[in-house]
Amino acid sequence: MVRFPNSLKRKKPSRGLWGRWRLLLVIGSCMAVGACTVVKLPYTLTKGVIVSSCYVVKGGYELTAGTCKLVYRLGGFTYRVARAPLDWHFTHDIDTVDGILPRDAIREGRVRRAPYTVKGTTYYPMSVDQAKDYSEEGIASWYGAESCGRTCMTANGEIFYPQGLTAAHKLLPLPVHVRVTNLENNRSVILRVNDRGPFPSIYNTSSGRRIIDVSSGAAKLLGFYRKGLCVVKVEVVQVKGE
Numbered sequence: 001m002v003r004f005p006n007s008l009k010r011k012k013p014s015r016g017l018w019g020r021w022r023l024l025l026v027i028g029s030c031m032a033v034g035a036c037t038v039v040k041l042p043y044t045l046t047k048g049v050i051v052s053s054c055y056v057v058k059g060g061y062e063l064t065a066g067t068c069k070l071v072y073r074l075g076g077f078t079y080r081v082a083r084a085p086l087d088w089h090f091t092h093d094i095d096t097v098d099g100i101l102p103r104d105a106i107r108e109g110r111v112r113r114a115p116y117t118v119k120g121t122t123y124y125p126m127s128v129d130q131a132k133d134y135s136e137e138g139i140a141s142w143y144g145a146e147s148c149g150r151t152c153m154t155a156n157g158e159i160f161y162p163q164g165l166t167a168a169h170k171l172l173p174l175p176v177h178v179r180v181t182n183l184e185n186n187r188s189v190i191l192r193v194n195d196r197g198p199f200p201s202i203y204n205t206s207s208g209r210r211i212i213d214v215s216s217g218a219a220k221l222l223g224f225y226r227k228g229l230c231v232v233k234v235e236v237v238q239v240k241g242e
Helices: 016-030 102-107 128-132 205-209 216-222
Strands: 037-040 044-047 055-057 069-074 077-082 116-118 121-123 135-143 166-168 176-182 188-195 212-215 229-236
Touching: 077 188, 135 205, 135 216, 176 212, 176 216, 188 212, 188 216, 212 216
Parallel strands: 037 055, 135 212, 166 188
Antiparallel strands: 037 044, 069 077, 116 121, 135 229, 166 212, 176 188, 176 229
């Protein structure tokens, strides 16, 4: 039996009028904080609708009280999303995004599907339409806080939670959700893709041929944490709000 970390425990979703009123109260409380992005699921990104320093996702979701950390549920799993301070280290080294420094691209909201460069190689992410039908089998690896220190930032400016359900992909738009299935044991989880990678390592150039890099928490649920690598199938999941 797979045991879920406390941060990933399933919770009963809010329902009915109370759930809608709670979401309205959360949005209202965010409006006094600073500039924000509203994400209308599955893939539409709308800027400037609500003035806040946090993400708000349209659907049956909730924000943790007193913070600008988003907590939401998909397929029985719980996810946390929070903005990282821009001076934090990135989980993976990226030279430029859309021709400018990565931190400037995050500040200007230009990371979703912008081309980016790593060690002289430029990557061109898929369009939203291309990503909707994405499905691929290949090798998966995992990464944790050891890649950049105790506090890390993902390529789209979110806090990296090693025990969370997230992943890095070289070409999918950010963020997007994927179902990752370990083809060696048939375990499956839904992950939020919010980072870039995996890239070729100076110690192992073949690492760049891996199709996805999942968080250490996701690797444990998928059953390959100790092994380090496994064969997986990755499929984009169409997430729908209320």
